[in-house]
Amino acid sequence: MNVIHSYLETQASQCFTILYERYAGKIYSKCISMLRDEALAQDATQEIFTKIFLNLAKFSGKSRFSTWIYSITYNYCIDYIRRTKKKKDIFTDDIEKAPDVIDDVPDEELLELEVEQLKKVLSELPPDDTAILLMKYQDGMSIKEISETLEKTESAVKMRIKRAKEKAKMLKSELFSAMP
Amino acid sequence: MNNFQKLQEEQEEHYYSSGGGENMKKELTGTLSTFRFIGDVIDVYLPRVVDMFIAISGGNSLESGRKPGEERNDPASGKISPDKGKGPGDSNDINNIR
Numbered sequence: 001m002n003v004i005h006s007y008l009e010t011q012a013s014q015c016f017t018i019l020y021e022r023y024a025g026k027i028y029s030k031c032i033s034m035l036r037d038e039a040l041a042q043d044a045t046q047e048i049f050t051k052i053f054l055n056l057a058k059f060s061g062k063s064r065f066s067t068w069i070y071s072i073t074y075n076y077c078i079d080y081i082r083r084t085k086k087k088k089d090i091f092t093d094d095i096e097k098a099p100d101v102i103d104d105v106p107d108e109e110l111l112e113l114e115v116e117q118l119k120k121v122l123s124e125l126p127p128d129d130t131a132i133l134l135m136k137y138q139d140g141m142s143i144k145e146i147s148e149t150l151e152k153t154e155s156a157v158k159m160r161i162k163r164a165k166e167k168a169k170m171l172k173s174e175l176f177s178a179m180p
Numbered sequence: 181m182n183n184f185q186k187l188q189e190e191q192e193e194h195y196y197s198s199g200g201g202e203n204m205k206k207e208l209t210g211t212l213s214t215f216r217f218i219g220d221v222i223d224v225y226l227p228r229v230v231d232m233f234i235a236i237s238g239g240n241s242l243e244s245g246r247k248p249g250e251e252r253n254d255p256a257s258g259k260i261s262p263d264k265g266k267g268p269g270d271s272n273d274i275n276n277i278r
Contacts, residue, residue: 013209020205025192028200032191046204050211115186122187138184 016053023066024049027073033134034077034127048076063145070139071149074131081127105165110137113172121171129164136161 027048031041052072059068110133113121122130135141135149147157181189195201234240 016209016212017205020208024201024204025195026188028195029188029191033187042200042204046207046211049204049208050215053208053212054215111182111184113183115183115190118183118187134184137182138188 019053020049023052023069026066027069030070030073030134030138031077033122033130034074035080036123040080044076044080048073051076063148066139067141067145067149070135070141074135074149078128078131104162105169107137107165109169109172110165117172117176120175121168124171124175125164125167128160129167132157132160132164133168 024045028041028045031044031048032038035041035044052069055072059065110118122133125133132146132150135146141149143154143157143161146152146161147154150157152160
């Protein structure tokens with residue numbers, strides 16, 4: 001918080017460097033997981049960072065700074081996919097009405113995957129499912145924080161997580177069950 | 181640290197080792213400096229442009245630094261307002277010279 005205030009007051013390059021070095025890699029990591037293209041992810045990281053610095057004064061401090069930054073990142077990637085890949089159904093409201101019929105997949109099913117396997121599974125999942133799994137397991141965001149980020153109800157978020165986990169489990173068995 | 185966080189760490193390392201981080205830092209610094217410069221230019225010139233439009237439309241523009249309601253010295257009227265400042269043209273200046 002001190003670094004943010006210092007940057008806003010002095011526009012000092014040291015504060016910029018601190019914030020950049022702390023978050024640039026993380027933002028890039030999310031962008032590449034969502035957009036699945038290195039060049040696109042680099043461009044997106046740059047645009048997201050510009051957006052963050054231009055809107056830094058709007059950060060109220062109600063949430064964690066990292067949560068605020070990741071919200072901007074996920075929403076940027078979701079908008080980009082909607083705009084360019086004509087995937088307008090990404091995070092649509094159908095999940096709000098969906099009945100709760102899926103059995104919960106234990107977290108261990110996903111957390112026991114090797115990093116390379118996880119990378120493969122995430123690259124095969126739809127981007128909205130990837131995003132919600134990253135929010136939950138990578139960023140440790142609470143259901144409330146995810147629902148605020150996506151502007152969805154908490155029950156819709158829970159349902160979306162369940163579905164994403166189910167899809168990831170299916171992909172895992174498809175991709176790796178035949179392996180010795 | 182779980183496998184999701186390890187994946188993030190791996191991708192971060194790749195990002196920094198590929199040199200993308202440094203290039204982007206330079207580009208971002210340039211972009212933000214440009215925005216700051218544009219902001220500074222607007223800060224300096226926008227009030228003058230607004231004043232100019234007010235003057236063109238026949239109104240009296242407020243001079244910067246003058247408080248609203250404060251009387252203004254108008255040399256053409258011959259009146260001197262009881263101002264507190266000691267600027268050029270102050271009646272006391274004349275007395276001092278004499």
